[in-house]
Amino acid sequence: MNVKVTDKIATIIFYTIAIVITLILVGLLSFILVKGLSGISWGFLTKPPENMKAGGGVGPQIFNSFFLLFLTMLFTVPVGIGGGIYMAEYSKPNIVTNIARLVIEVLSSLPSIVVGLFGLLIFVQKMGMGFSLFSGALALMIFNLPLMVRITEQSLRAVPVEQKEASLAMGISHWKTIVSIMLPIALPGIITGTILTAGRAFGEAAALMFTAGMSSPPLDFTNWNPLSANSPINPFRPAATLAVHIWKVNSEGLTPDAKQIAASASAVLITCVLFFNLLSRLVGKLIYKKFTAA
């Protein structure tokens, strides 16, 4: 065959691939939104789920998802940023750094169900925390830590070396340079990455089934005592998140409207994840503008 014809055919094939992938995404999103949005009402977003009859909502699950996300980030961000600073600034080319790098790689490729099972063994059983938001947050921390470390490291490495050197040349200590000069410059990258990490944690289910549990106690949203069993902000109560709830409804849902609930809950979940995605872009752009316009 003529080489030019082959070239044309190849080009057409590449275009087809690009179009097919785009269509898959459009199909996925419109399927979820079309099927799901019709079932979304104020009641669906606030009411607790029903066990047997139709008409239940996902109110507590939505709350659980956000609360768990908050707890997870509370654990992940400080440790992740600390680890990232070590990798970018303090690591020397020695065996410890090599091990650390390997550990981060291994952690980031762990199947989420393995993390969940480890959480079941250690946090739920050995440490006696039971199925709770706290165990779930710790499991998600293991899941998100490598990402957070990598994001911080990359953002710090992207800081212009002249700025770091200028600070060091003025006699400012290495730590002070990191905290007052480099971290502010790296902040847009870190924040964008953190929001993306949050989106990932928000949709995670396999790691949570065995740690945060698959059910929620009846919640009393007027009770804000963090130690009482039916208080929404008690971190030691079991809590099914939105993603876990979708799985549960699909595989063992007994209500007649299980399909519709799964579709609507998926639509809510997707909307939240898209929102996180959008937010990270927006925030990244805004902060970038603020720091470069000066």
Place this chain on the structure above:
Amino acid sequence: MIRTTRENDKVKDVSSLNAKYYDTKNKIVASIGKYYTYSCIFFSIMIITFLTYFIASKGLSTFLKDGVSLFDFLLGTEWKPEHENTPKFGAFAFIFGSFAVTLLSVSLSTPLSVGAAIFMAEISPKSGSRFLQPVIELLVGIPSVVYGFIGLSVIVPFMRNTFGGTGFCLASGTLVLTIMILPTITSVSYDSLKALPGGLKDASYALGATRWQTIYRVLIPTALPSILTGVVLGMARAFGEALAVQMVIGNVQRLPNSIFDSISTLTSILTLEMSNTIAGTTYNNALWSMALILLLMSFIFIFIIRILGKGSKLNER
């Protein structure tokens, strides 16, 4: 005169004292900060150590304490953990299921993903970065239960109507995973194609090669180690994916006869049975052995990626 000198001295004294005070304070803060970052990394290393130790000790006790032979576990096809007299712990069907669904989805996804990466890097960088890049990023963001739900409500009925049977089958799991690992392979391949030195392409064009010839004779071979890294990362994701797969493969515990048969994978068995068993029983330990296999496989994937990284010429920069 004398008075002023004295005052000056006093001022100097105080400021040097202050400086000394701030100096020690800064030093303390700096070393606290430094050791804090050390402890964060130490913490990560401890997590992986504990994780490996506990899963290994649970998983190995099937063989060491309960006396199930490793051979029977890995190659036995009978899974009857609750049989009264002769319980059987053959996990071959699940191991086979995991490998089958992984290899099939990777072989479907790789041409698509590499094609998409080439499209973004070489064919049309403009529409690539404007449309395809966001599409890929959104695909990464979709949670796995949502993929499972879509598989359940679109792919499974489609399979049922087209090929008969229940629709819950190896092929459905393969299709779901193909889409799920597509962004992983695409973004790694794209990065590696982007990182190629521009001279390579120019030299090829200068010799009169067409774009397609340049792509498959020059660019792909040069970027191959990194593209393979992406493929292995995709495999790791497919092998460890639990819920999306579990929801569409039917979870029948035997070896499939065709790709339209129901199967089980290591992850699907763990998802369904772990919470029904009592800690310490052989049944429970056998499940932990499967978790150990998942863990070891993810170590092996990382090992392969490391070897590929060493072979890559790009890393020599």
